[in-house]
Amino acid sequence: MSNLSVVKGSCLCRAVSISTTNMSNLVGACHCNMCRKWGGGAFLAVECGSDVSFEGEENIGVYQSSEWAERGFCQKCGSHLFYRLKQNNQYFMPVGLFDNSEGLIFEHQVFIDEKPEYYSFANETKNMTGAELFAQFAPTLEN
Numbered sequence: 344m345s346n347l348s349v350v351k352g353s354c355l356c357r358a359v360s361i362s363t364t365n366m367s368n369l370v371g372a373c374h375c376n377m378c379r380k381w382g383g384g385a386f387l388a389v390e391c392g393s394d395v396s397f398e399g400e401e402n403i404g405v406y407q408s409s410e411w412a413e414r415g416f417c418q419k420c421g422s423h424l425f426y427r428l429k430q431n432n433q434y435f436m437p438v439g440l441f442d443n444s445e446g447l448i449f450e451h452q453v454f455i456d457e458k459p460e461y462y463s464f465a466n467e468t469k470n471m472t473g474a475e476l477f478a479q480f481a482p483t484l485e486n
């Protein structure tokens with residue numbers, strides 16, 4: 344589902360730019376309380392594996408949001424840059440950072456049980472609750 348061409352993106356002020364060779368074309372939404380607190384709404388992200396490089400790294404702030412993950416942001420403009428699983432160094436990047444949205448498919452939604460009632464996406468996607476997500480991907484991270 345991923346390709347080996349380099350995909351580029353940046354934050355709003357362009358102090359941080361991103362390149363990755365491993366971006367999935369499958370977009371996921373996370374409705375968890377933390378993501379909505381972080382970004383004001385659902386977090387729309389693509390998985391980029393561990394091969395992500397940054398220019399302007401000195402402008403990146405990192406918040407330790409849980410024992411197993413951290414969240415990066417641009418210290419100049421506040422754009423969110425990544426959610427990173429520390430254990431296996433997996434990056435989930437906000438899809439809006441990337442300049443080209445061609446070929447992207449909105450494929451799944453997680454923490455559907457934490458999604459508030461006042462919105463829902465019309466796309467047909469695979470949906471998982473937080474418990475289902477933890478059971479499938481990270482049984483040891485159950486909280």
Ligand SMILES: [Zn+2]
Pocket residue numbers: 354355356357358359417418419420421422
């Ligand atoms: Zn910025």
Ligand SMILES: [Zn+2]
Pocket residue numbers: 373374375376377378379386454
């Ligand atoms: Zn989340």
